[in-house]
Amino acid sequence: MNSAKLRDSLELVGIAAVVLSLIFVAYEVRQNTISARAAAIQEIGIATAEMWGEYARDPAMIRLLGDAQTYPKMSGRPTTGRDSLQKCWHGRGLQKPDYCK
Secondary structure (H helix, E strand, O other): OOHHHHHHHHHHHHHHHHHHHHHHHHHHHHHHHHHHHHHHHHHHHHHHHHHHHHHHHOHHHHHHHHHHHHHHHHHOOOOOHHHHHHHHHHHHOOOOOHHHO
């Protein structure tokens, strides 16, 4: 085998190695992205569960949320959930708990 054929063969092996390494890097980036998304979704779920857990342990908040759901029906005009909650808080003379501030 002459040196030109050997050089061409080594160059072909090098090109194949570069292509394979690029495929591997792309696969690893994809796996990392999937893992990061799953972690973010899990954190959102944990935060949501903690928030609703706090609401469920507070009897005043349970009444408040119930009133906020029925307030737009009682007033005859559409309001946002936030408007309803604020009116229910003020109407009952309640103090906001620490986790709502």
